[in-house]
Amino acid sequence: MAGGPRRQYNNPIIRWIEYRLPIVSTMEATLGRDMPTPRNLNYWWSMGMILTVALAIQILTGIFLAMHYVPTAEGAFDSVERIMRDVNNGWMIRYMHANGASLFFAAVYIHIMRGLYYGSYKAPRELLWILGVLLLFIMMATAFIGYVLPWGQMSFWGATVITNLFSAIPLIGETLTTWIWGGFAVDNPTLNRFFSLHYLLPFVIAGITVLHIWALHVHGPSNPIGISPKGKHDTLPYHPYYTTKYLTVFGITLIIFAFFVFYEPLYLNHPDSFKPADPLSTPSHIVPEWYFLPFYAILRAIPDKLGGVVMFIASVAILFLVPFLDTSKVRSSRFRPIYKQFYWIFIADVILLGWCGSQPAGGIALLLARIGTVYYFAHFLLVMPLVGWFEKPRPIPDGISKPVIPKERGDIPTRSSPEAAE
Amino acid sequence: MSSTADKEQDKEASRRDFLFITAGAASLVGAGMAVWPFINSMNPAKDTLALATTEVDLSPIEEGQRITVMWRKKPVFIDHRTKDQIEKARNVSLSELKDPQSDNDRVQRPEWLVLVGICTHLGCIPKGQRTGDQLGEYKGWFCPCHGSHYDTSGRIRKGPAPTNLPVPPYKFTNETTIQIG
Numbered sequence A: 001m002a003g004g005p006r007r008q009y010n011n012p013i014i015r016w017i018e019y020r021l022p023i024v025s026t027m028e029a030t031l032g033r034d035m036p037t038p039r040n041l042n043y044w045w046s047m048g049m050i051l052t053v054a055l056a057i058q059i060l061t062g063i064f065l066a067m068h069y070v071p072t073a074e075g076a077f078d079s080v081e082r083i084m085r086d087v088n089n090g091w092m093i094r095y096m097h098a099n100g101a102s103l104f105f106a107a108v109y110i111h112i113m114r115g116l117y118y119g120s121y122k123a124p125r126e127l128l129w130i131l132g133v134l135l136l137f138i139m140m141a142t143a144f145i146g147y148v149l150p151w152g153q154m155s156f157w158g159a160t161v162i163t164n165l166f167s168a169i170p171l172i173g174e175t176l177t178t179w180i181w182g183g184f185a186v187d188n189p190t191l192n193r194f195f196s197l198h199y200l201l202p203f204v205i206a207g208i209t210v211l212h213i214w215a216l217h218v219h220g221p222s223n224p225i226g227i228s229p230k231g232k233h234d235t236l237p238y239h240p241y242y243t244t245k246y247l248t249v250f251g252i253t254l255i256i257f258a259f260f261v262f263y264e265p266l267y268l269n270h271p272d273s274f275k276p277a278d279p280l281s282t283p284s285h286i287v288p289e290w291y292f293l294p295f296y297a298i299l300r301a302i303p304d305k306l307g308g309v310v311m312f313i314a315s316v317a318i319l320f321l322v323p324f325l326d327t328s329k330v331r332s333s334r335f336r337p338i339y340k341q342f343y344w345i346f347i348a349d350v351i352l353l354g355w356c357g358s359q360p361a362g363g364i365a366l367l368l369a370r371i372g373t374v375y376y377f378a379h380f381l382l383v384m385p386l387v388g389w390f391e392k393p394r395p396i397p398d399g400i401s402k403p404v405i406p407k408e409r410g411d412i413p414t415r416s417s418p419e420a421a422e
Numbered sequence B: 001m002s003s004t005a006d007k008e009q010d011k012e013a014s015r016r017d018f019l020f021i022t023a024g025a026a027s028l029v030g031a032g033m034a035v036w037p038f039i040n041s042m043n044p045a046k047d048t049l050a051l052a053t054t055e056v057d058l059s060p061i062e063e064g065q066r067i068t069v070m071w072r073k074k075p076v077f078i079d080h081r082t083k084d085q086i087e088k089a090r091n092v093s094l095s096e097l098k099d100p101q102s103d104n105d106r107v108q109r110p111e112w113l114v115l116v117g118i119c120t121h122l123g124c125i126p127k128g129q130r131t132g133d134q135l136g137e138y139k140g141w142f143c144p145c146h147g148s149h150y151d152t153s154g155r156i157r158k159g160p161a162p163t164n165l166p167v168p169p170y171k172f173t174n175e176t177t178i179q180i181g
């Protein structure tokens, strides 16, 4: 990945490997001591590390679950109950996997919010952003498919509703849905293939993550003031400065995660998941997992089948276009007094949509979901282009180190922490 | 104007282009042919396709009662309609309907309504088969998933579902028995 002269190593084994496969220096140049990183990154930049940890947790716990799980309509529910009751530590592994999915999404949403606030998607990081949205899509597919595997009532009916989305496509819809099901309804063939894909997709995620980090490496991370480093005095090696800084976040995250796994493992669960799938009775109120709620609200807000499905997909896919919709030259919202306010309105709108998605269809929730949906798309299609044009940004500092370095001193205060620049 | 040598080269280039394009097209077709068996393997298998028919004895179903039977892994609603329900279904002008169809076209005998009990929106089972269920604004069926209301003929009246509940193929084998499928 990295060009230029390679570091010389003293350890003969590393030297031997490096001569044949420069993997150690590549890693150090990617996220190690040879990666120059803006010196002012704040804690919002730690989510990349948390996401990597979350993916590792999912893959590890998933592999062990798969050793006991039975992917058939007859056996799935019972095998998950067996994991919970009879398999040694099975309950812990399953609760880690189920809550790990929530951790994964919490981290990815914070990661995306960071990107939207600090304009991380702007040139030259458009492709980095687009790869990120692709990762979000595959994550959503993986989590949805995983949720089907325990074959409880919510699994079955969630699968039915979501796979039926494809039937809205004109002409080929019916054929396509039958193909996805491998039958005329969600049934055993569907569960079999979902298990196969649920095992595969996380590794696709891992592969695209490599591309994502490669693209990150080319221009380095953005930073809270959005001004690119102008030289060595603006950067710090990623390791040990940021690895240690983000170790704090890692620790706090693990504490929160352990709290959920050991004390509130079912907090985010739905009671209907404890009933085995029954193709003859739909639960009176279908709700997806919390991380899909805003998008589900958009789906239900549109009173037309095809329209609802199109908007549902568009609500995530519109993120692909963000780099091209935002017309402002200024990256960070810190210097964008008007956009900054719209940003928070947008976040409130997404939370409102999430609440609407958790309510039964109809009534005030439906009305609010409609208003929320209009605003959601208006944020991307109107606010982003227009505010970029009309807004007068605040004065922008000359460089990352400038605001804190008195002119007379000229040199860099070596003991200051990275945050000093903020 | 170009020299003869240039022309020669142009000709060379175009022959090469031709080879590229035909080779490319041939390998695309080849790749497609190689991929198709895999895609097709995901379509319903022969045992899944084996058509099943379901026989239903109607005699124990009281007027005003509804039962659910299974046909090809799908729930089928059988409704022994009351006079009032039939009248409600017939006193609607077609222009009021989202998916216009007269009640007469949806039944073989007015008192027996047979429907595939899957909401045409996103596939939930509408409520209305059990006593005490919500019947929706048109007193037929109500799909709680996203709020679709069906009338006493199973036609969509309000909500996101695009079409009426479908009527499966069925026939009366005698006075009190139907065969679905």
Ligand code: HEM
Pocket: A055, A058, A059, A060, A061, A062, A063, A064, A065, A066, A069, A080, A094, A097, A098, A101, A104, A139, A142, A143, A144, A146, A147, A148, A149, A150, A198, A199, A201, A202, A205
């Ligand atoms: C991107 C990473 C992944 C995500 C987001 C994810 C998500 C999920 C979710 C939400 C469930 C349902 C949990 C429940 O309610 O019980 C699940 C179940 C399952 N997953 Fe994953 N998963 C991931 C990776 C994997 C991998 C790599 C494997 C296998 C190697 C795996 C194997 C399983 C199995 C066997 C189940 C069914 C047992 C159960 O429900 O606990 N998962 N997954």
Ligand code: FES
Pocket: B119, B120, B121, B122, B123, B124, B143, B144, B145, B146, B147, B148, B159, B160, B161
């Ligand atoms: S599935 Fe019935 S209204 Fe959506």
